[in-house]
Amino acid sequence: xxxxxxxxxxxxxFYGASxxxxxxxxxxIFFRGVTHLASEEIVQKFGYSRGELPVKYLGxxxxxxxxxxxxxxxxxxxMVARISSWTAKKLSYAGRIxxxxxxxxxxxxxxxxxxxIPSKVLKTIETYFxxxxxxxxxxxxxxxxxxxxxxxxxxSAGGLNLINLKVWNRAATAKNYWDLAHKCDKMWIKWIHAxxxxxxxxxxxxxxxxxxxLVRKVVEARSLAEAIQIQTRxxxxxxxxxxxxxxxxxxxxxxxxxxxxxxxxxxxxxxxHMFVECEFARSIWKRLLKRMQRxxxxxxxxxxxxxxxxxxxxxxxxxAAIFKMVYVEAxxxxxxxxxxxxxxxxxxxAEELARNVACICNVRATDQTRTCSNLNFD
Ligand SMILES: [Zn+2]
Numbered sequence: 001x002x003x004x005x006x007x008x009x010x011x012x013x014f015y016g017a018s019x020x021x022x023x024x025x026x027x028x029i030f031f032r033g034v035t036h037l038a039s040e041e042i043v044q045k046f047g048y049s050r051g052e053l054p055v056k057y058l059g060x061x062x063x064x065x066x067x068x069x070x071x072x073x074x075x076x077x078x079m080v081a082r083i084s085s086w087t088a089k090k091l092s093y094a095g096r097i098x099x100x101x102x103x104x105x106x107x108x109x110x111x112x113x114x115x116x117i118p119s120k121v122l123k124t125i126e127t128y129f130x131x132x133x134x135x136x137x138x139x140x141x142x143x144x145x146x147x148x149x150x151x152x153x154x155x156s157a158g159g160l161n162l163i164n165l166k167v168w169n170r171a172a173t174a175k176n177y178w179d180l181a182h183k184c185d186k187m188w189i190k191w192i193h194a195x196x197x198x199x200x201x202x203x204x205x206x207x208x209x210x211x212x213x214l215v216r217k218v219v220e221a222r223s224l225a226e227a228i229q230i231q232t233r234x235x236x237x238x239x240x241x242x243x244x245x246x247x248x249x250x251x252x253x254x255x256x257x258x259x260x261x262x263x264x265x266x267x268x269x270x271x272x273h274m275f276v277e278c279e280f281a282r283s284i285w286k287r288l289l290k291r292m293q294r295x296x297x298x299x300x301x302x303x304x305x306x307x308x309x310x311x312x313x314x315x316x317x318x319x320a321a322i323f324k325m326v327y328v329e330a331x332x333x334x335x336x337x338x339x340x341x342x343x344x345x346x347x348x349x350a351e352e353l354a355r356n357v358a359c360i361c362n363v364r365a366t367d368q369t370r371t372c373s374n375l376n377f378d
Contacts, residue, residue, distance in 0.1 A: 004042055024048055066213040072121045075111060079103055079125050084138045096136060097160060100129045104163045116173055116217050122165045129162075154247065164247065170224060171242040177221040178238070192218075262341040263334070272302045274334060280350055281334050287354035288326055325364060329357045 015021045028051030031039045043050055082088065082103045083096075091099060107125070111117065126148045131137055133151070152167075153159030180189055181202050192215055196208040203226070207219050228245045261269040263280035275281055276299050289296050294312075299305035312323040333353050340346045 001038075001042070001045075004046065008046060066118070069118070069120055069124075072118070075117075076121065076124055076128075079107065080128050080138055083128065083132045088132075088138075089136060091136070093133070096133050097162070100133055101162055104129070104165065107165060116214060117165070117169050119166055122169065126165060152247075163243075167246050168239070168243050170221070171239045171246055173218060173221040174225040174228070174242050175239045176218045177225045180218060181222070181225070262338055269338075274338065275331060276302055276305045283350040284330060284334065284354050284357075287351065288330055288357060291354070291358050292322065292326060322361070322365065325361050326357060329360055333357050 011022045024047045027048050029039075029042060029046070029048045030051040031042075034042075039050070083099060088096070088099055128138060130148045130151070131139065149164065150158070151160045152162045152164035155161050179186065180192060180197075183189060183193065192211075196211050196215060197205065202219070203222060205219075207216055209216075211219075224246075225242075228242060259268045261267050261273055261278055261280075263274065264278050266279070267273050267277070282298065285298075286296060297308055299308055309327055313320050313327065333356065337348060337353060340348075
């Protein structure tokens with residue numbers, strides 16, 4: 001009783017000097033090794049409420065023991081709440097990624113440094129994020145989507161550069177190990193040294209089996225800390241450093257696209273090539289001009305082609321009207337053929353395509369244009 005009175009006096013002195021008073025409503029007293037009677041007396045005398053161990057912090061238990069998934073539920077709910085609000089539902093894909101990024105940042109900067117979050121909890125959170133990013137929903141769906149691990153890779157490796165919580169959490173633990181090994185001036189570190197390490201070499205001492213789950217995990221992180229060779233500690237960016245070392249060894253994705261023209265297989269694909277220079281396109285134009293009974297013309301440059309097209313399309317004559325119709329249809333057909341070959345692995349001959357163009361134009365042509373022209377559409 002005397003020691004508690006003394007402690008209260010200290011708090012009062014502190015209040016007198018700083019103006020900061022211990023709030024009786026927000027403070028609690030925790031008892032250990034005290035009879036119920038004595039604890040009752042203390043509660044009566046000082047007015048603080050009786051605290052229950054383990055302490056909850058922001059809804060999550062503060063514990064050195066491994067916690068069950070149910071005990072982590074408040075954290076999961078906090079995360080999901082952010083993506084469940086009505087404003088979140090209205091966001092675009094890019095907006096959803098931004099939101100997830102900011103929530104992730106919160107977990108990353110805060111939770112994962114306080115706790116070692118079990119991978120099952122991280123997986124649940126990530127599953128929510130994943131279906132939210134892709135579908136805008138806050139429910140876990142079973143539809144197969146791009147793996148979250150893939151999304152979390154840097155942009156250079158083809159991902160969206162979201163923080164990978166699992167890796168981040170391991171990085172945070174490795175940093176804790178580093179602090180422990182370097183005997184940083186912190187209370188918990190001194191405590192672990194005094195109780196478990198006791199002067200042993202932390203790098204090759206056995207994992208202290210009698211220690212709590214949390215302490216064991218921190219010591220176990222030594223293999224990771226050694227593998228990535230943390231050099232010097234430069235304050236807060238250390239976890240980030242470890243994290244990027246951990247994800248950094250991903251192969252870069254080369255955005256290598258086959259640039260060959262799929263119509264002729266002989267040159268690189270470009271606008272000029274595909275519509276003007278390409279042998280395949282050329283043979284379509286040739287056939288169409290023949291059908292329209294016009295002079296065969298072959299442009300050697302885009303400019304020349306363009307001038308030729310304008311020349312033929314000028315005016316209100318039915319001849320110009322027919323040309324415009326055929327021209328547009330031919331461009332569309334060439335483009336369509338190119339896409340069919342790339343995406344559907346189908347291909348048609350130039351003759352067939354030219355006939356299709358003629359057929360479509362024949363159907364579209366009004367009576368007037370048909371009678372006024374010498375179309376040879378069969
Ligand atoms: Zn070509």
